[in-house]
Amino acid sequence: MYSWVKQWAIDRFGEVKEAKGGEEVRVNCPNPNCLGKKGVRDTKFHLYINIKSGVFICPRCGWKGHLREFVEWVDGTTWNEFVKYLRYNEFTDLGFDEFKKKIFEKLTNKSTQTSNKKVKLYKELPFKTLKITKETIAFRYLKRRGFSMEDVEKFSLRYCIEGKYAFRIIVPFYENRKLVYYIARKYVEDIPGVKVKNPSSSDNRMLPKNEVLFNIDNIDVTKPVVITEGVFDAMTVPNGIALLGKYMSKQQILKLKRKNVSKATVCLDRDAWTDTVSLAKTLKTYGFDVYVVRLTEYKDPNEAGKLYMRRLLLKAEKLDFSLMVKTQLNQ
Numbered sequence: 001m002y003s004w005v006k007q008w009a010i011d012r013f014g015e016v017k018e019a020k021g022g023e024e025v026r027v028n029c030p031n032p033n034c035l036g037k038k039g040v041r042d043t044k045f046h047l048y049i050n051i052k053s054g055v056f057i058c059p060r061c062g063w064k065g066h067l068r069e070f071v072e073w074v075d076g077t078t079w080n081e082f083v084k085y086l087r088y089n090e091f092t093d094l095g096f097d098e099f100k101k102k103i104f105e106k107l108t109n110k111s112t113q114t115s116n117k118k119v120k121l122y123k124e125l126p127f128k129t130l131k132i133t134k135e136t137i138a139f140r141y142l143k144r145r146g147f148s149m150e151d152v153e154k155f156s157l158r159y160c161i162e163g164k165y166a167f168r169i170i171v172p173f174y175e176n177r178k179l180v181y182y183i184a185r186k187y188v189e190d191i192p193g194v195k196v197k198n199p200s201s202s203d204n205r206m207l208p209k210n211e212v213l214f215n216i217d218n219i220d221v222t223k224p225v226v227i228t229e230g231v232f233d234a235m236t237v238p239n240g241i242a243l244l245g246k247y248m249s250k251q252q253i254l255k256l257k258r259k260n261v262s263k264a265t266v267c268l269d270r271d272a273w274t275d276t277v278s279l280a281k282t283l284k285t286y287g288f289d290v291y292v293v294r295l296t297e298y299k300d301p302n303e304a305g306k307l308y309m310r311r312l313l314l315k316a317e318k319l320d321f322s323l324m325v326k327t328q329l330n331q
């Protein structure tokens, strides 16, 4: 029984309707793509939530699922954080906007507190690294990939000549100035081992790979954040972040939300057009203004280079209904 739903929905939506003697709470569907036949937003309380089963459905746009998904979408938080909040707080009679701001602040503070308690992060890289200078082989490698000494500084790049990361460039990931992850990329091809090494997944002083976003500390939230796959791609484009793959987890999306990022450009590798479209759609449901670019001549942003990418990004297309139709036809 989700008896708090009605109060929560009033706080979030201002007005609700009830059906089935209070068993169902109905709100105006907040899905920006729920536009009906006439292309207008819902004003007739089409989305209903069953407070006994916790199931919600909007027959107008077909969005349905468990309350859990709906709350996460509306509040931009995770269900666990939300439930924790419910346990020790009563709903107040604050107005809609102020209440939402308050609860959101509380949830974000709470979540950083718990994650700090859970993960005792390293103060610095937990092994011996060296400074990259112009004369090093590590820098020669970076230069071949289009990077300068300014990039070395900006992204705090280091390198190793001994230990398990010998002859690798270390790319650290920071969040709020704290080290949360790193990768170790070979700069000499003829050494054994995989191209890229990650911290051991049993190292519980690092965050999991699917929760980190490379370069999140450096982004300018007033400009579109460019979402790429690899760290060298993110370093090639302006305002870039890297997912370390083609998939963006909910935790990664919520991290962008918490930073107050509102515009995002999806810029994955050439082989990932389907993933690009699907990520763009997902980001749109989280309320981002979404743009997409498609690489055709090069396999990834780093191969394309800084200048080419700047030009390509100027031509990024906004994801709206017509582009969604077009991309579906082109897939």
Ligand SMILES: [Zn+2]
Pocket: 029, 030, 031, 034, 042, 046, 047, 058, 059, 060, 061, 062, 063
């Ligand atoms: Zn709807």
